[in-house]
Amino acid sequence: MARIAFEALAHAYPGAAGHALKPMDMVWEHAGAYALLGPSGCGKTTLLNIVSGLLHPSEGRVLFDGRDVTGLPTERRNVAQVFQFPVVYDTMTVRENLAFPLRNRGVPAAAARARVEHVAGLLGLAARLDRRARNLGADEKQKISLGRGLVRDDVAAILFDEPLTVIDPHLKWELRARLKELHRQVPTTMIYVTHDQTEALTFADRVVVMSEGEVVQVGSPEALFEHPAHSFVGHFIGSPGMNFLSCAVEGREAVLPSGQRLALPRAYPPLRGKVELGIRPEFATVVREGGLPARLRRVEDLGRRRIARLEVEGMPLAATLPEGMPVPAEPRLAFDAVRLHVYADGWLAEGEG
Numbered sequence: 001m002a003r004i005a006f007e008a009l010a011h012a013y014p015g016a017a018g019h020a021l022k023p024m025d026m027v028w029e030h031a032g033a034y035a036l037l038g039p040s041g042c043g044k045t046t047l048l049n050i051v052s053g054l055l056h057p058s059e060g061r062v063l064f065d066g067r068d069v070t071g072l073p074t075e076r077r078n079v080a081q082v083f084q085f086p087v088v089y090d091t092m093t094v095r096e097n098l099a100f101p102l103r104n105r106g107v108p109a110a111a112a113r114a115r116v117e118h119v120a121g122l123l124g125l126a127a128r129l130d131r132r133a134r135n136l137g138a139d140e141k142q143k144i145s146l147g148r149g150l151v152r153d154d155v156a157a158i159l160f161d162e163p164l165t166v167i168d169p170h171l172k173w174e175l176r177a178r179l180k181e182l183h184r185q186v187p188t189t190m191i192y193v194t195h196d197q198t199e200a201l202t203f204a205d206r207v208v209v210m211s212e213g214e215v216v217q218v219g220s221p222e223a224l225f226e227h228p229a230h231s232f233v234g235h236f237i238g239s240p241g242m243n244f245l246s247c248a249v250e251g252r253e254a255v256l257p258s259g260q261r262l263a264l265p266r267a268y269p270p271l272r273g274k275v276e277l278g279i280r281p282e283f284a285t286v287v288r289e290g291g292l293p294a295r296l297r298r299v300e301d302l303g304r305r306r307i308a309r310l311e312v313e314g315m316p317l318a319a320t321l322p323e324g325m326p327v328p329a330e331p332r333l334a335f336d337a338v339r340l341h342v343y344a345d346g347w348l349a350e351g352e353g
């Protein structure tokens with residue numbers, strides 16, 4: 001396992017206008033479980049390929065345990081990779097497929113056997129070990145690919161590129177949980193690329209959120225939910241995402257366009273640019289009295305909770321409709337004041353006190 005560091009790393013593809021990966025410095029600790037999360041085109045694969053050595057960055061350095069590996073090809077970086085689609089040898093058995101990376105490295109047969117059986121057990125492949133891979137379905141073939149990625153315990157890092165893409169939806173939750181368990185048992189640096197927030201938040205201790213080639217936040221799942229560093233993170237994480245209301249901020253108060261004032265939990269210096277109030281739907285509640293007047297557009301029943309889609313001063317806002325509350329004709333909105341955040345030009349503004 002390795003500590004992976006990026007120094008002034010950036011990448012522009014030849015002939016492309018601008019950076020696919022904007023300049024950044026970052027450290028991924030030994031044995032950490034990281035997810036690279038963001039929408040299509042945000043630069044996740046570019047960063048992963050720079051880590052694996054498939055792509056040489058146009059600027060900056062990549063260090064594994066302090067050693068500069070920027071110029072090293074993949075085969076000299078000692079990384080395991082799991083791709084979107086299964087990479088298995090059809091004519092081999094599941095056992096032979098799983099043992100392949102160990103055989104290649106000269107791991108003694110008894111140790112390899114024990115390791116293969118352990119990983120197969122964790123992935124739910126134990127009963128299939130002596131079947132030929134060709135006779136298995138796509139889900140199980142992808143489990144073999146995952147197993148081949150996980151079977152060595154001496155790799156610098158394991159890189160997963162959207163590994164659950166071909167997995168049947170009902171099996172995804174099971175494999176997500178198993179991968180997390182595997183990380184606990186095989187404490188290797190693991191990097192997991194996905195555009196699916198559930199996968200990222202289940203798997204990772206630290207999630208690297210990317211937008212338009214930029215790393216906008218690196219944080220625990222809780223931090224991304226509670227303190228989104230950028231409005232993009234607020235929108236992207238959560239279902240529905242964070243609400244944003246245009247406002248002005250004067251010290252400890254937010255002033256909405258109509259002049260209505262809201263108390264803030266912190267005091268803010270004068271802010272420049274586009275100022276917004278951010279509040280998650282979980283902390284905005286429909287009430288009958290008090291709070292802000294709102295107009296109801298519709299109610300969505302999400303099974304375990306109901307979300308009211310409202311308008312506040314012409315701006316859309318999603319809020320929680322308390323259990324058992326009939327939909328009020330003239331709804332009002334109460335905010336959990338300590339959960340109110342202020343954003344200036346998209347970035348979280350630091351308040352005081």
Ligand SMILES: Nc1ncnc2c1ncn2[C@@H]1O[C@H](COP(=O)(O)OP(=O)(O)OP(=O)(O)O)[C@@H](O)[C@H]1O
Pocket residue numbers: 013014016020038039040041042043044045046047195
């Ligand atoms: N070989 C290439 N040449 C030129 N531009 C590229 C190349 N590969 C990717 N890009 C561009 O770089 C940007 C980042 O792409 P990248 O594939 O890293 O994003 P991604 O987040 O992994 O997206 P996806 O989830 O769709 O794979 C995009 O604008 C993409 O069009």
